[in-house]
Amino acid sequence: MSAHSSLHLAASPIEAASDDAFPHVAIGRLRRMGRLSAPLPTALGGEGLCEPERVGDLRRLLTEIGRDSLPVGRLYEGHVNALALVLRYADAETREVLARDALDGHLFGVWNTEPKDNGLTLDPAGRLRGAKSFASGAGFVTRPLVTARMPDGRSLMLILRLKAGERADLSEWRVHGMRATATGTVDFSGLHVGEGAVIGAPDDYFRQPFFFAGAWRFLAVQLGGMEAVVETHRAHMRATGRSSDPHQQARFGRSLIALESCRLLVAQAADIVAAEALPPERVIAGVNLARAAVDQAGLDVLTLAQRSVGLAGFLDDHPLEAQMRDLATYLRQPAPDFALTGMAAHVLDCETPLHALWPEVRSQGCEA
Template identity: 85%
Template sequence: MSAHSPLHLVSSPSEAARDDAFPLVAIERLRRNGRLAAPLPEALGGDDLCAPERVGDLRRLLTQVGRDSLPVGRIYEGHVNALALVLRYADPETRAALARDALDGHLFGVWNTEPKENGLTLDAVGRLHGAKSFASGAGFVTRPLVTARAPDGRSLMLVMRMKAGERADLGEWRVHGMRATATGTVDFTGLGSSDGAVVGAPDDYFRQPFFFAGAWRFLAVQLGGMEAVVETFRTHMRTTGRGGDPHQQARFGRSLIALESCRLLVAQAAETAAAEALSPDRVVACVNLARAAVDQAGLDVLTLAQRSVGLAGFLDDHPLEAQMRDLATYLRQPAPDFALTGMAAHVLEADAPLHGLWGAEP
């Protein structure tokens, strides 16, 4: 299946009318179109989208999904991330078993955030205690990849076998945007390692550069959200007859510069992360460069669209209203200052000239 083929994820009318409704119709469309299995190698029934040589196709697909729906993009990116970790670290038997689950239509995700007072642990006899928080797709993801602290202090990855609606608490998910992601808290207390599959060795989850560099995938989704905002911006200017105003043209032109600059940086980050030809620190710095750019450009695009469209863009029935809320919320990824200053510090300390820092041609 080509990653270039059209994929429109507009939800059903009932889902579209409620932006807090989990997008079941859109996820089912991904399932029917083979996108849930696409990250798997061809030998395991997929399209090999996680292979380094297919990184451009995966990047374009993530952007396409994000353009249609940022909540769907967030869920799908988590699914891809989980399968990428399985393919990278799991033993052959576990990899094959989880691949069958993906082929059967199970939705995967990565849940690593946890409450301060009740983090997920694994005791000496293999019992789980504690919870994960900010778990996107809670109640709908049936194969979550979670990290649990073992008695020796190291972290293990497990993919848990769960049923839809099981153990999910969405009561505190009251947010500005991205409401449809069904993000909540999931308590695993009482389950055991036998209720899932151990993936990899202790602390594999945190190995660099894969741990930090994988951020390029959510950047690709965010880029799609930016595209949607700019497209709505353009449509509004044309349908209202305001596109001829030079001030509107200037704002729209600046939004295009922000958008297309980010497209180039995200593409560079994806290729650099997939190749892993540079040192881990340099790979991470390259991805963090794109992350800082997307964060700032996304906010700039939102401001430019708001100023040009005006009050109409804040009305419930205007498409820009939900797009703005979702993008503004999704841009709030953890530790943005750490990503920016870490990248800057790496470049300041590097001996390579700027024009060749990321492996680019002079």
């Protein structure tokens, strides 16, 4: 199935009535269309979307899904992230086993954040103790990739096998937006590693540049959320006959500049990560440049749409209302100031001319 085919995620009546509901219909649609297995290489039954030469296709798919639904985009991005880590670090036998799980329709995810006083640990006997917090898809992701701290202090990646609804606590997920992601706490205490799979060597999860540089994937999803807001902004102006107002035109024009600038920067970030041709610090700086741009532009797009649409956009039956909540929430990624200042510090300290910091990489096989 081509990654270019159009994807529209229809909601069930329950999902349409409440954005608190997990998007079963949308995830089922992704499953039926082969999207859950698409990141796998063709030799393992997928479409090779995690291959460097397919980075443009993966980026566009993430944006397309995010445009239709940011919660679904967040869940799918986590699924892709988990499979990308499996393909990079797991041994051949483990890759084949987990590829079969993806082909069978299991939803994967990456859960790394932990409660302050109950982080996940692995004892010498292979038993787990502790939990993961802010785990998107808790109760619905059946193949989570987690990191567990070993007795020597290093962290090991594990893919664990869960049943739907198992070990998940969603009681504290009371948020402004992104409610449908079913983000919660999952306690793994008592589970044995033999019930899952070890991925790679200790501390592989934190290897750079891929630990930080993989952020380009959630940026691609956020870009889709920005597209949805700008499209709703435009539709409202046209429907209300205000598209000829020069003040409205100016606001909408600034929205387009923000959106299209981010599209270019996210494409550049995806390409330089896929090419693996630059020093790790330069790759991370390029991704953080895109991250800082999307963070600011997303807030700008929201503000411009709110000012143009006005109070109508805050009514719960207006499409902009849910879009604004989801995008504003999803933009709140960890350590935005660290990403911005780290990128700026790298550029200030290096001798490379600005025009040559992130050279074109499309000629190396990465599609923009």
